[in-house]
Every structure is written in structure tokens, then in C-alpha cells.
Amino acid sequence: MTQTAIPYVFMRGGTSRGPYFRRSDLPEDLDQLASALIAVVGSGHPLNIDGIGGGTAVTTKVAMLSESKDNWADVDYFFAQVSVEDQLVDFKPTCGNILSGVGAAALEMGLVDPKGDETEVRIRAVNTGAQVLARVQTPGGRLAYDGSTEIAGVPGQAAPVQLNFMGVVGAATGSFLPTGSLRDAIDGIEVTCMDVAVPMVIARADAFGLSGYESAVELDGNSGFFDRMEAIRNKAGALMGLGDVSQSVTPKFGLLAQPLGSGTIATRYFMPWNTHPSMAVTGAQCLASCALAPGTIADGLLTRPETSPAQVVLEHPSGTIQVLVDFSTDEGFDLNSAGLVRTARKLADGHVYIPSAIWAGPEDNA
The missing domain is CATH 3.10.310.10 (Diaminopimelate Epimerase; Chain A, domain 1)
Known part of the structure; x- marks a missing residue:
């Protein structure tokens, strides 16, 4: 045969x-x-x-x-x-x-x-x-x-x-905050490097001159943004202890903005060389954790829930995804579990x- x-x-x-x-x-x-x-x-x-x-x-x-x-x-x-x-x-x-x-x-x-x-x-x-x-x-x-x-x-x-x-938490890098900081500055862009379900580099959309509400097609057509994002992602990968990530899909990259609709926060997620048409389940957990943790680049973009578990509604290019996050803030931010419903x-x-x-x-x- x-x-x-x-x-x-x-x-x-x-x-x-x-x-x-x-x-x-x-x-x-x-x-x-x-x-x-x-x-x-x-x-x-x-x-x-x-x-x-x-x-x-x-x-x-x-x-x-x-x-x-x-x-x-x-x-x-x-x-x-x-x-x-x-x-x-x-x-x-x-x-x-x-x-x-x-x-x-x-x-x-x-x-x-x-x-x-x-x-x-x-x-x-x-x-x-x-x-x-x-x-x-x-x-x-x-x-x-x-x-x-x-x-x-x-x-x-x-x-x-x-x-x-x-x-x-820390499944890939061993740490919730792989760089040891809630915020890092890379190439003039402030980011939060976080490892929850998937290691991610997360920035505010406005730091790139974006609204955060662009469609996946619009973002994929913005080669200048992707060039800047990839340079930051590669440097962040080294800071996160992941080594040379130029040929790896991790860490992923995410953008945050104030909610456009009734969601908790607006998000865009990258795979990383293309824009996700909706949202990854792993990425949703990391982005929701970033939104909930005080001191991250999400500060000022949302009204944070004060009680746990909290339902975080992430707006994405195709709609929304809901993440039920069980967390504590007794000693910083600690994620216990995250729940989602899929099909x-x-x-x-x-x-x-x-x-x-x-x-x-x-x-x-x-």
C-alpha cells in the first residue's frame, strides 16, 4: 500500500x-x-x-x-x-x-x-x-x-x-506573572505578561493607535501593527522564560479596550500571526484574569467585580464569551478556577x- x-x-x-x-x-x-x-x-x-x-x-x-x-x-x-x-x-x-x-x-x-x-x-x-x-x-x-x-x-x-x-495558573511558565511584574514596558508599549491557561502578552489597544473594536479582517490588513506586535511578542517571550518564540504560537497576544456594548471589557486575541475570528477558550481565561487583577494594563478600562465568583463578559469580533471566574484577593490576585460553556x-x-x-x-x- x-x-x-x-x-x-x-x-x-x-x-x-x-x-x-x-x-x-x-x-x-x-x-x-x-x-x-x-x-x-x-x-x-x-x-x-x-x-x-x-x-x-x-x-x-x-x-x-x-x-x-x-x-x-x-x-x-x-x-x-x-x-x-x-x-x-x-x-x-x-x-x-x-x-x-x-x-x-x-x-x-x-x-x-x-x-x-x-x-x-x-x-x-x-x-x-x-x-x-x-x-x-x-x-x-x-x-x-x-x-x-x-x-x-x-x-x-x-x-x-x-x-x-x-x-x-503558571502551567507553561510556572508563574502567574512570568516576568515578576504586573506591567512591563517593551518597545515603548506597556504590557502585562500573564500565564493563565496560556501564556499571553496583553496590551491596551490605544497604545497602538487602535480603538480595540476593529474587525478581524481590518486587523489582519494592518501589517504595521502586526510587525510591532510580533517584535514585542518575541521580546516578551524571552522575558517570560520561554526562550526563542519566533517559531512558536505562544505566547499569544491580546488587546484590551473599554467595552463597546454591555460586556465587561472589549478584547482582541491573536493566534499570533492572525486575528482570532472570535475568542480562544484559553485566551478568554487569561484575558478575564488580566481584567480582574488590580494593577494590570486593564486598570481604568472596566468596573471590576468585587465579589467572587464573577462573570466576566469579553467582547470579541464575533460577539461575546462569558467566563465565570472563581478568585480571591486576600494576597494579591489568586485564580481558583474558570468555567465556560461551549458546544x-x-x-x-x-x-x-x-x-x-x-x-x-x-x-x-x-
Whole structure:
């Protein structure tokens, strides 16, 4: 055979989509795994014409699942961000939107069994070590995708997936504030470098001469802004202890502004070389934490809730996303957990094919 068949479930998770695999059905070696995923997605062409990617960063994501050996978790979730054109794979970050589909995918794959009308799936995010409790709808013991929940950036309605994130502070860098400061000045721009669910560099939109209400298309067309942002992101990555981040999607970049509507604060999130069309789940947790923590660059942009848990409504290009944040301020700002509601839907299943010259199948793992 000239091609290798790999079983998969193709799912939309939140506002992203991609293939969900059993980790054991893929190469063990990370270099070979990267090559296989590049072939799966079709990285190297703007349309991913020779793979199943969708030509954007939110549609070139991969989830790999396995039974967890962790005493707390049911499922290990290993994430990969595959670039659209550059044939690169980043195993450092995680993705909360793709994670929205992990519970359902684990049920589809038989990694967990449904339990009653709502099944709790305990997920360990392998990339960051975060613990996530997902509540998936299983009425009568059967997985359901139909429902009445809407999320911005996805048409129609679907069954809710409740996510509660724990252990997300300092997951990548070991610290809530990786530089040790609430604010840093880089290239004349004041930023807050924060690590909650994903390491981020966060600035005020007006520091770049922006309103913070620009569309994703408008921002993507502003090459001058992206050049300045990338220079700051690279320098911030070094200050955060992440080393050379020029080829990594982390740290991410975010902008804040006063709310335009009824939200808590206006946000824009970058992936980082394109503007996110809506909002990443991990980014939402970090931006909400930045908004709530006194002394950050968010000071003056919002009226901070005084009691916990607090619902933070982030305005983004496609609408809003709500984050329920459990925090304390006894000794500075401490995040206990963050909860969100997303949706997911199975789109297809079967086998995806890659050239056998790249990987001949599980026997290569022996």
C-alpha cells in the first residue's frame, strides 16, 4: 500500500475544528508525529489542498486522546497546532475550543462510558498539565449533540458542554506573572505578561493607535501593527522564560479596550500571526484574569467585580464569551478556577490517509 489509513473522528469543538485521534494510532516519535500531522492537515498550501485542514489557524488543530494514567483524570488530551502554510507543528500550547469536543470524542471512541443524563469527563491537558472537568449531555445514556445553546462564532444551536478549568495558573511558565511584574514596558508599549491557561502578552489597544473594536479582517490588513506586535511578542517571550518564540504560537497576544456594548471589557486575541475570528477558550481565561487583577494594563478600562465568583463578559469580533471566574484577593490576585460553556458537534468519522513514505502505520512504533 502507498497510503496509511488512520482512524479519526472529525469534530467541531467550540469555534475550532479538526481531527481527533487515539494517540496510539499515531507515531510515538514526536518528529515523525509532526510529519504525519503536517500530511493530515495539508500544511504547506494556503488552502491545505492536500489535506483536511481548512486554511486557517482555527481549522488546522489536532486532538490526540488516550486513557489517562493520572489518578484524577479519565482522558489525556494531547494537542497540536499545525501551521497553515509553514509545515510547522507546535506541541507547546493547548486549545480550549478543541478541548470542548474532547468529552464527546472520548465517548465516541469508547474511552469513557456515558453515565446518566449528563456525563462528567475528567480531562488532563498533556501539554500544560491543566485539569478540566467537562460535562457532556448524554440523555438516557446516549451522547447528544442537539440542544438550545448558542455560542458566538458558530451558527445555530447545540447541546451545551460545561467546562471547568483548574490548575491553569503558571502551567507553561510556572508563574502567574512570568516576568515578576504586573506591567512591563517593551518597545515603548506597556504590557502585562500573564500565564493563565496560556501564556499571553496583553496590551491596551490605544497604545497602538487602535480603538480595540476593529474587525478581524481590518486587523489582519494592518501589517504595521502586526510587525510591532510580533517584535514585542518575541521580546516578551524571552522575558517570560520561554526562550526563542519566533517559531512558536505562544505566547499569544491580546488587546484590551473599554467595552463597546454591555460586556465587561472589549478584547482582541491573536493566534499570533492572525486575528482570532472570535475568542480562544484559553485566551478568554487569561484575558478575564488580566481584567480582574488590580494593577494590570486593564486598570481604568472596566468596573471590576468585587465579589467572587464573577462573570466576566469579553467582547470579541464575533460577539461575546462569558467566563465565570472563581478568585480571591486576600494576597494579591489568586485564580481558583474558570468555567465556560461551549458546544461541540461530530462532523465525520472514518479514516484519513497519509503517504506511507511518511509513516507506514503502528508497526513503526514497535
